[in-house]
Amino acid sequence: MTDHLNRRPLISAGTLLGIGMGGFVDGILFHQLLQLHNMLSAKFPVRDLEARKLAVHLEINMFWDGLFHVFTWGMTAIGIALLWHAVRLQNVPLTTRTFVGSLSLGWGLFNLVEGVIDHHILHIHHVTETSNHLIWDLTFLGAGIGLFLLGWGLIHFDNGYKKGGAEKG
Amino acid sequence: MRIFFILAVLIALTVNVSPVEACPYCESELGKEVAAGIFNDDFAINALLTLFPVPIFLSIVYVMYSGMPFSKNNTKTNAREQPDSGTSPVHTSGAGHD
Numbered sequence: 156m157t158d159h160l161n162r163r164p165l166i167s168a169g170t171l172l173g174i175g176m177g178g179f180v181d182g183i184l185f186h187q188l189l190q191l192h193n194m195l196s197a198k199f200p201v202r203d204l205e206a207r208k209l210a211v212h213l214e215i216n217m218f219w220d221g222l223f224h225v226f227t228w229g230m231t232a233i234g235i236a237l238l239w240h241a242v243r244l245q246n247v248p249l250t251t252r253t254f255v256g257s258l259s260l261g262w263g264l265f266n267l268v269e270g271v272i273d274h275h276i277l278h279i280h281h282v283t284e285t286s287n288h289l290i291w292d293l294t295f296l297g298a299g300i301g302l303f304l305l306g307w308g309l310i311h312f313d314n315g316y317k318k319g320g321a322e323k324g
Numbered sequence: 325m326r327i328f329f330i331l332a333v334l335i336a337l338t339v340n341v342s343p344v345e346a347c348p349y350c351e352s353e354l355g356k357e358v359a360a361g362i363f364n365d366d367f368a369i370n371a372l373l374t375l376f377p378v379p380i381f382l383s384i385v386y387v388m389y390s391g392m393p394f395s396k397n398n399t400k401t402n403a404r405e406q407p408d409s410g411t412s413p414v415h416t417s418g419a420g421h422d
C-alpha cells in the first residue's frame with residue numbers, strides 16, 4: 156500500500172504546458188505583436204517587397220502561423236490532461252516549485268528545439284529576417300538555455316515534496 | 325441521440341456553407357493569390373516543416389514521464405525513507421483524490 160512519491164507526472168505535465176505556453180508567447184509576442192519570426196518567413200519574406208507581394212506573403216505566413224498555434228494549443232491541451240492525471244494520483248507531490256520549474260523547463264525546451272530545428276537546421280525562418288539574424292537566433296537559444304537551467308534548478312533543488320506527500324509549496 | 329443530431333447539423337452546414345462567405349477578400353485577385361501560395365504542391369512539405377518539432381516535444385515528454393532525465397532520487401522517493409516527515413504514508417493505488 157505504502158510505496159513511493161513520484162514527481163514525474165507533475166514534471167511532464169508542467170513541461171508540456173511550458174512548451175505550449177512558450178509557443179503562445181512566441182506566437183503572440185513575436186509573430187503578432189512584433190510582426191517577426193513568422194513560421195515560413197525565410198520562404199515568404201515580408202521585408203523590402205512591394206505592397207501587393209507583401210500582403211500576399213503576410214497572409215501566407217499568417218496561415219502557417221495558424222497551424223503553429225494549432226500545435227501550441229494541442230500541447231497545452233495535452234498538458235492540462237496530464238496535469239489532471241497528475242493531481243488525481245495520490246503519490247504525486249504537488250509542490251509549486253516543481254511545477255513552476257517544469258513550466259520554465261518546458262518553455263526553455265521549446266526555444267531550444269524550435270530554435271535549433273527551424274532556425275539552424277531547416278532554415279524555414281529566423282527570429283528576424285535580416286543579415287544579422289544569427290545574433291538574434293543565438294539570443295533566442297540563449298534564452299532557452301537560461302529558462303531550461305532555471306527550470307532544472309527549481310526541480311532539482313525542490314526538497315519541499317519530501318516533507319509531505321501532497322503539500323502545496 | 326442528440327449529439328448525432330448536432331453533428332449532422334454541423335456537417336450539413338460545413339458542406340453547404342462555402343468558407344469564402346466568411347472571408348471578405350477570398351474571391352478577390354489578392355485572395356486567390358494567397359490561396360495559390362498556400363494550397364499548392366508545397367503544401368505537404370510546408371505542413372511537415374511547420375509541425376516537425378511536435379513529435380520531438382512529445383517524445384521528450386514521454387521520456388520524462390516514464391523516466392530518465394532526472395535522477396531517481398529526485399523523482400521517486402521512498403516514503404519510508406522519511407520517518408521524521410510527520411505525514412501519513414502515501415498511497416500509491418493510483419486512485420484519484422475524488
